[in-house]
Amino acid sequence: xxxxxxxxxxxxxxxxxxxxxxxxxxxxxxxxxxxxxxxxxxxxxxxxxxxxxxxxxxxxxxxxxxxxxxxxxxxxxxxxxxxxxxxxxxxxxxxxxx
Amino acid sequence: xxxxxxxxxxxxxxxxxxxxxxxxxxxxxxxxxxxxxxxxxxxxxxxxxxxxxxxxxxxxxxxxxxxxxxxxxxxxxxxxxxxxxxxxxxxxxxxxxxxxxxxxxxxxxxxxxxxxxxxxxxxxxxxxxxxxxxxxxxxxxxxxxxxxxxxxxxxxxxxxxxxxxxxxxxxxxxxxxxxxxxxxxxxxxxxxxxxxxxxxxxxxxxxx
Numbered sequence: 579x580x581x582x583x584x585x586x587x588x589x590x591x592x593x594x595x596x597x598x599x600x601x602x603x604x605x606x607x608x609x610x611x612x613x614x615x616x617x618x619x620x621x622x623x624x625x626x627x628x629x630x631x632x633x634x635x636x637x638x639x640x641x642x643x644x645x646x647x648x649x650x651x652x653x654x655x656x657x658x659x660x661x662x663x664x665x666x667x668x669x670x671x672x673x674x675x676x
Numbered sequence: 677x678x679x680x681x682x683x684x685x686x687x688x689x690x691x692x693x694x695x696x697x698x699x700x701x702x703x704x705x706x707x708x709x710x711x712x713x714x715x716x717x718x719x720x721x722x723x724x725x726x727x728x729x730x731x732x733x734x735x736x737x738x739x740x741x742x743x744x745x746x747x748x749x750x751x752x753x754x755x756x757x758x759x760x761x762x763x764x765x766x767x768x769x770x771x772x773x774x775x776x777x778x779x780x781x782x783x784x785x786x787x788x789x790x791x792x793x794x795x796x797x798x799x800x801x802x803x804x805x806x807x808x809x810x811x812x813x814x815x816x817x818x819x820x821x822x823x824x825x826x827x828x829x830x831x832x833x834x835x836x837x838x839x840x841x842x843x844x845x846x847x848x849x850x851x852x853x854x855x856x857x858x859x860x861x862x863x864x865x866x867x868x869x870x871x872x873x874x875x876x877x878x879x880x881x882x883x884x
Contacts, residue, residue: 582680594680596695600752603850608754611772615703618679619721631705634682656686660679661703666772 579661580613606663613663620658621645634659684823693720698751707775711811712849714753714769714777715870718813719850722874729878733819737783740817740874741766754757765802766811778802779813788833791816795834795869799884803867805860807818807845823875829851830871 582594582602591598606613617629627646637643643655652658689696697717704710708805721744725732728813732740740759745767747757767779780798782791795814803812818826831844831854839858852873860867 583677583678584687596692598687599685599688599695599699603698603702603752607752607772608700609774611771615705620679628697628846631709654683655679659682660684661685662679662778668772 581660598623604664611666612669614666615666616662618662619643619646619655619661622661629659677729678701678764692759694751696824701751701753701771701799702769704771707773707808707811710775711777711868714771715813715849716874717748717751717753718748718779718815718872720751722815722872725874726876729819729861732876733878735876737766737781740783740876741781741815744815762804763801765798765799766815774808776804776809777812778809779815780811781815781817784816784820788821788830791830792833792837794877798869799858799867800861803860805865805867810860810865812870814869814871815874816871817874819876819878821877821879823873823877824852825853828874834871866884 582598585598585602586594602613604610606615617634619627619629619630622625629646633643633646635656642653643649643659644651644659685699686696689699697713697720701710701713701717704713714874723739725743726802738757745755746756749767753769754771755767755769757767758764761768761778765778766781769777771777778798780794780802782794784791797815798812803809816823816830818824834842835844835858842856842858845855845857846854847870850872853870855868857866857868857869861863
């Protein structure tokens with residue numbers, strides 16, 4: 579699992595900044611498409627759930643995220659949802675053929 | 677802490693709309709979301725271009741399009757001008773999973789048949805009508821007053837052509853834009869085209 583923080587650490591950056599975000603964007607977008615973006619929700623009990631992007635979109639419309647298990651509405655969900663990245667099928671396929 | 681939350685990320689990009697849109701494009705999870713964010717990027721770039729119409733009203737179609745493509749490139753969007761796709765399309769944007777968003781751009785000469793020709797180039801020459809490539813744009817640059825009326829007349833003109841199965845809707849991103857949808861000639865899949873306006877009209881009335 580790759581996160582903005584792990585990229586920062588690997589590159590030795592003091593913080594996540596615009597340049598680092600743009601570099602990760604290039605890996606996740608364009609015809610490079612080496613990474614796929616995912617979302618992780620961590621609740622107050624530190625339980626982790628991968629979120630469907632549609633759930634985040636619904637949360638933005640409704641102003642609250644429905645907990646994936648309990649259904650309880652979480653208003654400050656943006657503090658508890660974390661983007662992360664995984665190697666894309668395209669990258670995995672390219673490595674398999676290398 | 678090994679994670680950066682959405683809240684922290686949004687705080688980093690909050691005063692940088694181009695970065696926020698670029699991030700949204702990069703993290704789009706399907707073609708519909710990607711195309712919607714491409715439309716946001718195009719609108720952002722066109723808003724920049726609308727700010728100095730006096731410098732742009734004499735520019736030709738290609739110059740304006742090249743400027744638009746450059747602005748999109750600065751947002752880390754993979755846009756190209758005059759790319760060969762069944763002909764030389766004005767704007768081609770590529771994304772992951774072979775996503776495409778193609779656009780034709782015309783400088784309006786108060787000639788709706790001229791616009792129609794451009795629309796049909798996009799419709800029947802450049803677009804494949806395949807999944808992940810069936811959304812695009814038709815950009816109208818106008819150096820005449822009241823681009824709202826131009827777009828309204830263009831929509832009426834397009835409707836009068838009675839293209840089989842064509843329907844229209846308003847654009848949720850921009851009230852000067854509208855959207856047409858019709859079955860693509862090649863594939864029968866719905867081709868969604870957003871018709872987008874840029875006014876470069878400039879006629880200040882403060883001079884004595």
